[in-house]
Amino acid sequence: MPKGYVITDVTIHDAEPMVRYRELSTAAVAQYGGRFLVRGGSCEILEGDGSLPERLIVVEFDTVEQAKCFYHSPEYKAARKFREGAADMKMLLVSGVNNQV
Numbered sequence: 001m002p003k004g005y006v007i008t009d010v011t012i013h014d015a016e017p018m019v020r021y022r023e024l025s026t027a028a029v030a031q032y033g034g035r036f037l038v039r040g041g042s043c044e045i046l047e048g049d050g051s052l053p054e055r056l057i058v059v060e061f062d063t064v065e066q067a068k069c070f071y072h073s074p075e076y077k078a079a080r081k082f083r084e085g086a087a088d089m090k091m092l093l094v095s096g097v098n099n100q101v
Helices: 015-031 064-071 074-083
Strands: 004-012 035-039 055-061 087-095
Touching: 004 064, 015 035, 015 064, 015 074, 055 064, 064 087
Parallel strands: none
Antiparallel strands: 004 055, 004 087, 035 055
């Protein structure tokens, strides 16, 4: 079964409520077995044109289903309430490559 990756591009408008969002969302990620692979590190364009994301986050889950459970969980829904109006997000769920032959 392929891993699930939640990839998020975040633009923060109000940092104060995002502190509580980060606390709650981090706990929800851990509760559902997720691991942060990228969390706002430096970023550069290697090809193409366009703007860089303000903050890019990549979370790995053991399965796509686990990632969906995280996203739809009551714990993450509670976190999202703190984000409303404080940030814009583009969030994708991507299925990893199944390398087992």
